[in-house]
Amino acid sequence: MTQLKGNDFEVVHDSAEEDANVVIINTCGFIDRAKEESINTILQYADVKNKGDIDKLYVTGCLSQRYRDDLEEEIPEVDAFFGTLELPSLLAKLEADYKHELIGERWTTTPQHFAYLKISEGCNRTCSFCAIPLMRGKHISRTIDSLVQEAKNLARRGVKELILIAQELTYYGLDIYKQRSLPELLRALSAVEGIEWIRLHYAYPSKFPVEIFDVMAELPKVCNYLDIPLQHASDAVLHRMRRQITLKETKALIATAREKVPNLVLRTTFLVGFPGETEAEFQELLDFIKETEFDRVGAFQYSHEENTSAYDLEDDVPAEEKQARANRLMEVQQEISLQKNQAMIGQIYKVLVDRKEGNFFVGRTEGDSPEVDNEVLVNAEENYLRVGDFAMIKVTDASDYDLFGALVDKE
Numbered sequence: 001m002t003q004l005k006g007n008d009f010e011v012v013h014d015s016a017e018e019d020a021n022v023v024i025i026n027t028c029g030f031i032d033r034a035k036e037e038s039i040n041t042i043l044q045y046a047d048v049k050n051k052g053d054i055d056k057l058y059v060t061g062c063l064s065q066r067y068r069d070d071l072e073e074e075i076p077e078v079d080a081f082f083g084t085l086e087l088p089s090l091l092a093k094l095e096a097d098y099k100h101e102l103i104g105e106r107w108t109t110t111p112q113h114f115a116y117l118k119i120s121e122g123c124n125r126t127c128s129f130c131a132i133p134l135m136r137g138k139h140i141s142r143t144i145d146s147l148v149q150e151a152k153n154l155a156r157r158g159v160k161e162l163i164l165i166a167q168e169l170t171y172y173g174l175d176i177y178k179q180r181s182l183p184e185l186l187r188a189l190s191a192v193e194g195i196e197w198i199r200l201h202y203a204y205p206s207k208f209p210v211e212i213f214d215v216m217a218e219l220p221k222v223c224n225y226l227d228i229p230l231q232h233a234s235d236a237v238l239h240r241m242r243r244q245i246t247l248k249e250t251k252a253l254i255a256t257a258r259e260k261v262p263n264l265v266l267r268t269t270f271l272v273g274f275p276g277e278t279e280a281e282f283q284e285l286l287d288f289i290k291e292t293e294f295d296r297v298g299a300f301q302y303s304h305e306e307n308t309s310a311y312d313l314e315d316d317v318p319a320e321e322k323q324a325r326a327n328r329l330m331e332v333q334q335e336i337s338l339q340k341n342q343a344m345i346g347q348i349y350k351v352l353v354d355r356k357e358g359n360f361f362v363g364r365t366e367g368d369s370p371e372v373d374n375e376v377l378v379n380a381e382e383n384y385l386r387v388g389d390f391a392m393i394k395v396t397d398a399s400d401y402d403l404f405g406a407l408v409d410k411e
């Protein structure tokens, strides 16, 4: 989007209007539901194009990287498909130049006060269920310098929270610096003026570099928050998933994390219905969740993806059973989440105000990432807050996934 703007295009993100000259759809090709959503969006705009309301329709991103030939055949209304590394070709199609001076400049689609910062692309792991390396290739880290530059640009535009993302965060630096360098990156980003929160998403648990917890404890700007997708707890399933970790090692890692960062908020995701997952193996997972009491949990249902190594296994857990297991898992977590939220009543938290919605200001604590975690609701008739500001909020009530609070003192 920044490149197009730099070429004097008028760019609108996620427009509800259907009267643009050119529509570019960025797709996901990860699992069945994401592919379905991507295809439905392409078909919606193919219709719009057939009606003559738009001139050109282009598709880019992971779905077109993975299935370009099929898509070209099935949806001829699309003028061209581009893979994940073909931004220059897409720009050339629009007669726009790829401007190197714009690298590191961002036009964000998130609210002004937070931004995602992608620190690397691709993944060198070989998890048997995962199609990401097929689409995104091998791990490529961005340099610390370029990320700091981008963070400075974002901070200058009002960003206060950086949400670091990567397919695999802990591998950062191994390719370009020959050593895991996330701690160094965090130190460098912490020095950027204006940035107040730095949040970590998607860390692979096997051989986890535990010094990250020391850095988290040491640097106040690094949120005491870690998203560490664990996928399963049964050793047999973890082995079939090729996760290179056992339940015992996982438990030891969590114990270390909680010891080094006592108020750490742990977020994880689990995959249910993996080929051959028995009721007993699933039960092992539920027991692990009850015992560990994660702060945040998400559940995915296994999606049988061609060209992954798990594709050779039989997708033998019926769809209804996958759904039932995901529901059972989330019910267990709901109870845990409610208890944890209720324990917050009466305490004061620093909250970043994301938006105003109806009669409420809606924000998040340091332990909550946008869209996926809890929110703090503050009555807008009784409290005056500013979107994008931090505020000290006393929690007065709590439900499963929401907290309610009142302003104590503005920062």
Ligand code: SF4
Pocket: 123, 124, 125, 126, 127, 130, 131, 132, 133, 167, 168, 204
């Ligand atoms: S670490 Fe994550 S992105 Fe990489 S292969 Fe495993 S699940 Fe996929």
